[in-house]
Amino acid sequence: MDVSAILEAGLKANDAASHTLDLVSNSLGHLPLAQISSDCCGSNNYPTPQQ
Amino acid sequence: MDEIFTPRQALEVATEMRLSGSRRLALVLPTTPSILEGKSGAWTVVGRCGQPDVTKATDVLRRVQEQDVDSIIIRTDQLHHPGDATVLILLEDCSLYLSPIEFILNDKYGYSLVIWTASGLSKLPPKSSFKDIGFHIAKHLQDCSLLKAAWLERDRQALRMPEYRCKARRRQLRFLQSSVANAYMAVPSSPLILPLLNQITDIEGLPCHEIAR
Numbered sequence: 001m002d003v004s005a006i007l008e009a010g011l012k013a014n015d016a017a018s019h020t021l022d023l024v025s026n027s028l029g030h031l032p033l034a035q036i037s038s039d040c041c042g043s044n045n046y047p048t049p050q051q
Numbered sequence: 052m053d054e055i056f057t058p059r060q061a062l063e064v065a066t067e068m069r070l071s072g073s074r075r076l077a078l079v080l081p082t083t084p085s086i087l088e089g090k091s092g093a094w095t096v097v098g099r100c101g102q103p104d105v106t107k108a109t110d111v112l113r114r115v116q117e118q119d120v121d122s123i124i125i126r127t128d129q130l131h132h133p134g135d136a137t138v139l140i141l142l143e144d145c146s147l148y149l150s151p152i153e154f155i156l157n158d159k160y161g162y163s164l165v166i167w168t169a170s171g172l173s174k175l176p177p178k179s180s181f182k183d184i185g186f187h188i189a190k191h192l193q194d195c196s197l198l199k200a201a202w203l204e205r206d207r208q209a210l211r212m213p214e215y216r217c218k219a220r221r222r223q224l225r226f227l228q229s230s231v232a233n234a235y236m237a238v239p240s241s242p243l244i245l246p247l248l249n250q251i252t253d254i255e256g257l258p259c260h261e262i263a264r
Contacts, residue, residue: 003181004158007138007151008112014134015109 098126
């Protein structure tokens, strides 16, 4: 069994997982919350559900 | 120990080795002010991301595959995060997680390891046993404590301990459980909530070595 190859694959998998987590966190952090608030909640005018 | 072999001296000796023709050297050094202030020159430095001139372990491995990277400095003491330090080694009096980068460079890519210790440099040829590498890296980290205040990564080493990681994971799981409960507060009868909370409780109940990873 090539242990170092397994270790290397594990390191790369961890790296990829961290990268994905960063992307998700960044996306959530950049949601246009102010816009959602003024378009929907603030005006009490909820968007019409898509047909 | 009367006099400590300084990390700066280690860098000078290893640089001499490199200049005299040694190829594929990986030098393990602690993070101290004198090492951070000095120029790393032709050395590629592996450590925690976000610092100047420091490369991520996975990026170095990619470069090693693509081209010849002769000399690498590994700041092992910076690689303590659960994503970086994934190899659990069991010592007589404790166990701790180490980074796999030294093992991979030595075993797969034929790098000699030159490891700073307070009494001098430990040299391990390519294809050394994993037991030897683990022993010498653990000794390196132990000797870093002798540098006292000059060792800048001292306070972060607890992250290597399975007990510490276990406590941190359980804390995160309790936070997750609260968040889930909070999210479903308006609909407490939802069929989704109980299975979800039970699953988190099941993970919390796992033994420490399972949950610390």
